[in-house]
Amino acid sequence: MFVRYVVVDIVVDLLRSIWLPVCLVLLWLYASSGSTSVYFPPLAEIFATLVREIVHGDLGRHLLLSLSNLAVGMAFAIVFGVACGLVIGRAETWRRIWSPTLNFLRAVPPAAIVPIIIIALGVGAAPKIFVIALGSFWPILLNTIDGVRGTSPALIETARAYRIPAFLFVFRVALPAALPQIMAGIRVALAVGLVLMVISEFFGADAGIGFYITDASTRFAIQETWAGTLLVGAMGYVLSSLFLQLERRLLFWYFQEDGQASSKRKGRRNKVGGGQ
Amino acid sequence: MNIMTPVKPPMPARAKSLSVEGLSKSYGNIHVLSDLNLRVEPGEVIAIVGPSGAGKTTLLRCLSGLMPPTSGGVKVGGEPVREPVAEIGLVFQDYRGSMLPWMRAVENVAFPLQGKGVPKAERLARARACLEDVGLPDVGERYPWQMSGGMQQRVAIARAIAYDAHILLMDEPFGSLDAQTRFDLEDLVLSLRKQLAISIVVVTHDIDEAVYLADRVIVLSGHPATVIDTVDIELGANRDQITTKADPRFAQYRSRILEQIRRPAAA
Amino acid sequence: MGEGFRLFIWQGVAILFVVAIWALGNVTGLIDVAILPPVQIVGYQIIAVLARPEFAAAMGHTVFDALRGLLIGSILAIPAGILIGMFPAVERATRMLIDFGRSFPVIALLPILVLLFGATSEMKVVAIAIACFFPVLIQTISGARRLDPTIVDTIRSYRIPAHLRFFKVLLPAAGPYISTGLRIATTVSILVSVGVEIVSLTPGIGREISLARSYNETATAFAYIFFSGLLGVLLTFLWDRLEARLLGWHLRSTAE
Numbered sequence: 001m002f003v004r005y006v007v008v009d010i011v012v013d014l015l016r017s018i019w020l021p022v023c024l025v026l027l028w029l030y031a032s033s034g035s036t037s038v039y040f041p042p043l044a045e046i047f048a049t050l051v052r053e054i055v056h057g058d059l060g061r062h063l064l065l066s067l068s069n070l071a072v073g074m075a076f077a078i079v080f081g082v083a084c085g086l087v088i089g090r091a092e093t094w095r096r097i098w099s100p101t102l103n104f105l106r107a108v109p110p111a112a113i114v115p116i117i118i119i120a121l122g123v124g125a126a127p128k129i130f131v132i133a134l135g136s137f138w139p140i141l142l143n144t145i146d147g148v149r150g151t152s153p154a155l156i157e158t159a160r161a162y163r164i165p166a167f168l169f170v171f172r173v174a175l176p177a178a179l180p181q182i183m184a185g186i187r188v189a190l191a192v193g194l195v196l197m198v199i200s201e202f203f204g205a206d207a208g209i210g211f212y213i214t215d216a217s218t219r220f221a222i223q224e225t226w227a228g229t230l231l232v233g234a235m236g237y238v239l240s241s242l243f244l245q246l247e248r249r250l251l252f253w254y255f256q257e258d259g260q261a262s263s264k265r266k267g268r269r270n271k272v273g274g275g276q
Numbered sequence: 277m278n279i280m281t282p283v284k285p286p287m288p289a290r291a292k293s294l295s296v297e298g299l300s301k302s303y304g305n306i307h308v309l310s311d312l313n314l315r316v317e318p319g320e321v322i323a324i325v326g327p328s329g330a331g332k333t334t335l336l337r338c339l340s341g342l343m344p345p346t347s348g349g350v351k352v353g354g355e356p357v358r359e360p361v362a363e364i365g366l367v368f369q370d371y372r373g374s375m376l377p378w379m380r381a382v383e384n385v386a387f388p389l390q391g392k393g394v395p396k397a398e399r400l401a402r403a404r405a406c407l408e409d410v411g412l413p414d415v416g417e418r419y420p421w422q423m424s425g426g427m428q429q430r431v432a433i434a435r436a437i438a439y440d441a442h443i444l445l446m447d448e449p450f451g452s453l454d455a456q457t458r459f460d461l462e463d464l465v466l467s468l469r470k471q472l473a474i475s476i477v478v479v480t481h482d483i484d485e486a487v488y489l490a491d492r493v494i495v496l497s498g499h500p501a502t503v504i505d506t507v508d509i510e511l512g513a514n515r516d517q518i519t520t521k522a523d524p525r526f527a528q529y530r531s532r533i534l535e536q537i538r539r540p541a542a543a
Numbered sequence: 544m545g546e547g548f549r550l551f552i553w554q555g556v557a558i559l560f561v562v563a564i565w566a567l568g569n570v571t572g573l574i575d576v577a578i579l580p581p582v583q584i585v586g587y588q589i590i591a592v593l594a595r596p597e598f599a600a601a602m603g604h605t606v607f608d609a610l611r612g613l614l615i616g617s618i619l620a621i622p623a624g625i626l627i628g629m630f631p632a633v634e635r636a637t638r639m640l641i642d643f644g645r646s647f648p649v650i651a652l653l654p655i656l657v658l659l660f661g662a663t664s665e666m667k668v669v670a671i672a673i674a675c676f677f678p679v680l681i682q683t684i685s686g687a688r689r690l691d692p693t694i695v696d697t698i699r700s701y702r703i704p705a706h707l708r709f710f711k712v713l714l715p716a717a718g719p720y721i722s723t724g725l726r727i728a729t730t731v732s733i734l735v736s737v738g739v740e741i742v743s744l745t746p747g748i749g750r751e752i753s754l755a756r757s758y759n760e761t762a763t764a765f766a767y768i769f770f771s772g773l774l775g776v777l778l779t780f781l782w783d784r785l786e787a788r789l790l791g792w793h794l795r796s797t798a799e
């Protein structure tokens with residue numbers, strides 16, 4: 001009996017959150033089914049194209065290539081962003097001295113340097129990785145600085161009173177304390193990285209999901225264009241959902257605590273907003 | 277200095293005294309503490325009382341080496357304290373803030389030992405034993421946010437003990453707990469003191485608590501704060517919440533201290 | 544006073560330091576001039592582009608289209624956000640869609656948008672509006688959901704009618720969140736504006752960057768990049784000012 005109720009609960013729960021998306025997709029399927037418009041092919045055909053291109057074409061290869069650029073670029077950005085942020089965040093004078101410079105650099109639209117880097121460095125993976133790393137670096141850096149600065153003085157005092165050595169302090173106190181902010185920064189950086197991944201493949205590239213989409217659109221292969229675009233959307237959704245899961249895992253203590261009392265911290269998160 | 281000696285267990289050989297000589301502290305041109313002198317013998321419990329804003333936290337931070345005094349000095353076992361030293365364990369008023377929320381209770385207790393280089397198995401075992409000493413045998417696996425304030429403060433005490441501190445400095449440790457929990461923790465402090473023969477300096481604005489816990493109460497007052505009175509509390513080594521607090525001498529100590537504290541305010 | 548001045552000087556030194564590293568890279572040949580042209584040439588071009596007739600027009604296009612997109616996106620997002628936030632069932636049903644939309648890199652829509660609208664300013668505005676819609680929507684929803692339970696109880700016990708509840712309670716209460724959303728969206732609008740111009744060559748700074756680059760005038764491209772960064776700094780600054788005014792009550796009531 002009890003088990004049955006639980007199952008029913010889960011199903012009802014799922015229905016509550018997916019009925020609208022499902023309805024919209026069905027509506028699109030239905031409305032576009034007889035479409036003769038060049039620009040809005042029937043959704044069913046787009047799906048068919050998508051499956052065909054993945055199974056028989058090289059859409060899968062393009063996607064993997066793009067993802068690997070994204071992963072490597074993000075990895076660089078995370079390592080350097082967090083490392084620099086930990087240092088700058090601890091040194092208040094340094095932070096103040098560098099803040100105008102940093103604020104300017106992060107305000108530069110990362111897309112702006114794409115044509116220069118890509119055209120100068122050629123079509124390989126390196127320039128794309130560089131662009132992704134550079135663009136993702138700023139939100140991670142700034143959020144890490146914020147996180148380190150927001151570390152509760154009580155924790156720092158405790159660590160000092162118990163003579164916690166520097167390396168332990170960094171890895172077991174400073175880093176975890178700043179982690180909610182760092183993760184928020186990485187989430188923004190992921191969005192930035194995704195955009196840069198696509199843009200960098202719009203320019204002189206011969207592979208990658210961005211290349212696939214522009215290439216299809218210049219050939220007027222509308223179904224392929226739609227299929228590629230939907231795939232990018234799905235990829236973005238999957239990546240950010242996975243990231244959210246990871247965040248919940250890593251920050252269990254943060255969300256727990258938040259549920260309890262200290263809602264003060266909530267506002268601190270994600271000051272550096274804006275993916276795209 | 278102080279000849280009052282209740283029956284005390286034998287001191288461990290390493291136990292050290294804490295002494296403060298001519299300590300003054302100013303923040304910029306605000307003088308907070310002026311020429312304080314005091315001495316805490318091994319095994320002694322000292323309470324420092326004073327009105328809010330008197331400079332009690334400032335004094336404790338100077339004692340622990342977290343903050344340098346403007347002039348004068350603090351010595352532990354004759355050695356000057358400039359940075360936090362291994363002999364001192366600190367218990368903060370802000371128990372929530374002083375626990376690492378990403379570590380379980382036992383990890384929180386063991387963490388300072390990791391800093392000392394104690395191997396993992398050993399430090400965890402010691403942390404568990406200390407949690408047991410403070411009356412928390414089964415909460416080692418809980419996270420701080422899964423514990424009540426009283427439990428968290430017990431964990432903080434366990435951390436100080438596990439660190440092998442023989443001078444415990446406590447800054448209004450039970451100030452934000454409810455009355456019943458506070459009494460329990462006061463009794464815990466008294467029993468630890470008997471068991472472990474550590475010296476304790478407890479800062480409080482609660483005069484009852486000061487008299488109940490201490491062998492000696494030091495009254496701080498004024499701007500800048502000075503020691504305006506030192507009261508030896510001769511209530512014996514075995515105290516309990518009901519009989520000790522009903523003792524007529526308890527009331528006498530209490531009103532004497534209260535008078536001292538209120539005098540400058542009225543003037 | 545003296546303290547502030549010292550800081551100011553040091554901040555200048557930090558900028559000079561970056562410029563010096565740049566110059567050193569050029570001189571020693573460690574930095575490829577095709578990627579980063581000599582600092583003095585870029586410096587000269589920063590002044591020189593100001594005199595170009597297309598400069599003001601490009602700036603105008605970028606800013607104006609960004610603001611149009613921002614406006615359209617926010618006008619749609621704010622009421623939608625409050626409605627969604629008011630009803631938990633709606634919030635549940637739309638969550639997946641919103642998560643999909645917010646994680647979609649709008650730039651990837653560009654080929655389709657160009658097919659539909661052509662490489663026009665309208666197309667750019669649509670892209671910007673879509674990109675700005677989501678941050679504002681998400682913040683507004685959380686603003687509307689975070690309504691203080693005591694306020695909710697008060698409203699219910701005094702039986703405040705729905706329209707009053709919307710305009711007099713929900714909207715102001717969500718204000719700080721909406722403002723955060725708008726701030727994020729303002730940054731996004733410029734980023735997307737420049738991004739779209741670079742890719743689709745619609746008029747604006749991005750187009751000038753792309754064109755300068757394709758004529759091999761990298762220094763000019765960097766001059767435009769400099770101004771696009773300046774634009775971002777300026778907008779953030781203005782937004783901070785505006786926010787401080789609009790939300791005075793919030794800053795005061797949360798000041799601890």
Ligand SMILES: Nc1ncnc2c1ncn2[C@@H]1O[C@H](COP(=O)(O)OP(=O)(O)O)[C@@H](O)[C@H]1O
Binds near residue numbers: 303308328332335
């Ligand atoms: N970091 C500081 N800078 C300037 N003044 C301080 C600082 N810390 C404390 N004070 C001042 O010193 C006085 C004593 O503070 P404190 O030691 O916290 O008092 P208590 O703990 O007895 O309440 C107070 O007037 C307080 O305002």
Ligand SMILES: [Mg+2]
Binds near residue numbers: 332333334448
């Ligand atoms: Mg205090």
